[in-house]
């Protein structure tokens with residue numbers, strides 16, 4: 335286990351806006367920062383970050399927590415891994431000896447994998463520049479210069495097994511090299527480099543680590559392109575070729591250019607289209623969209639002009655549109671791919687073409703449908719309407735919808751009202767969301783349906799005040815006792831603070847680090863939404879304590895009254911005592927009421 339003091343120290347130094355800001359485009363809105371949620375698909379931001387409270391929360395998918403929980407969720411890290419990453423961000427180092435043997439082993443394996451990949455990449459690079467005449471000639475033929483080749487760490491796998499022998503000498507096991515997808519068994523030495531005689535394109539993840547390789551055969555041979563297999567640490571759908579190199583430019587220009595091939599990306603970067611990326615020999619998918627969304631919400635698609643390219647573009651444009659991207663599609667003339675086009679015409683012509691020809695999502699969808707059908711006849715109009723209806727139905731923006739319908743109306747000669755009448759009526763989703771967005775001070779946001787035990791609002795509120803203030807915490811326990819909360823999630827939160835009290839910084843956000851995402855986690859997430867700035871916490875707490883005391887006294891009064899009714903019907907003679915006790919209790923209640 336990582337010592338709690340260390341976790342507390344890291345949490346203290348970390349600013350959630352920096353952590354989340356590395357993955358999500360955030361902008362200021364009121365006291366919070368908002369952006370598009372990286373955990374679910376959306377077009378209007380419902381993801382918010384509060385620097386004051388050091389929490390993130392999504393009003394759409396209800397994910398939330400502190401900076402460490404964010405790192406765990408977005409990178410799929412374990413808690414110790416998230417702490418390690420966060421520690422590095424603030425310049426601290428995890429005291430190693432405190433980590434459990436299993437956690438340590440997993441961490442070491444991960445480190446070793448990336449070290450192995452880095453060493454292999456270095457070996458391939460050395461081969462290219464020292465003995466890779468054939469590969470260098472190939473690069474020259476493709477008009478790629480050395481500077482670019484170096485910045486993409488291109489390499490060459492010469493010989494049958496040079497890289498494998500090199501890695502074995504470096505102390506890696508053959509099984510490790512095989513598992514990393516670099517070696518196969520066979521050949522005269524019992525093993526060989528899977529990428530032998532290939533130009534090597536290291537696949538670098540967004541953190542800058544070589545995570546896998548792509549290889550293009552030099553000369554003849556099959557397959558022309560070979561990719562590393564998926565491993566525990568490499569998933570095609572979670573990486574985009576060129577992203578690490580393109581990231582600064584994507585952020586700067588607030589747009590990514592999505593292409594199909596490695597060569598397209600390399601040529602694009604060489605020609606100054608340095609925000610270009612490509613998926614890795616696999617169709618662009620949802621995961622890719624989420625990855626890109628960390629950097630921008632605008633994408634220019636430039637796929638090959640042939641029919642396979644156009645089909646792939648047609649799917650990608652929908653995925654991007656559905657994930658809230660403003661997407662444009664550029665069709666290159668004469669079935670050229672970006673690589674050919676840039677070499678033949680250069681960047682100025684490219685820029686001009688993008689500016690004049692790139693079609694936005696609706697232009698693309700309308701044009702495609704209109705080209706496919708004869709809209710001078712009724713069946714053609716109906717077919718166009720049928721094709722576009724799902725897209726129109728999913729359009730949430732009223733202005734956007736009206737503009738598109740106006741265009742469509744003109745194109746097929748059908749009145750806008752008629753087109754509207756063909757669509758599904760809109761539900762007032764937005765209005766509902768806004769109501770939940772701003773919890774009133776002192777009020778708990780409504781509970782999720784399906785939550786088991788009911789949670790007493792007074793108790794929850796009081797506990798919340800306690801979480802912010804040590805004095806309130808101590809005073810409440812002194813006045814109401816240690817067991818004043820009834821529902822299990824409240825008890826768990828109270829128990830947690832009692833356990834870690836000496837290290838607790840009285841910032842509820844830090845408590846997320848100690849909780850798994852169960853009922854107590856969810857409750858805390860709702861509790862910390864409450865806006866308590868400028869609130870008189872001691873005053874509010876005293877009010878709650880008073881109210882809870884009054885409630886307890888009233889329960890006693892009721893129980894005495896029940897006893898009294900029973901005793902009276904039995905003709906017992908202790909009724910006077912009971913009456914006196916009730917009077918005393920009621921007097922206490924009056925006293926409490928007068929001070930609150």
Ligand SMILES: [Zn+2]
Nearest residue numbers: 371374392395
């Ligand atoms: Zn969400």
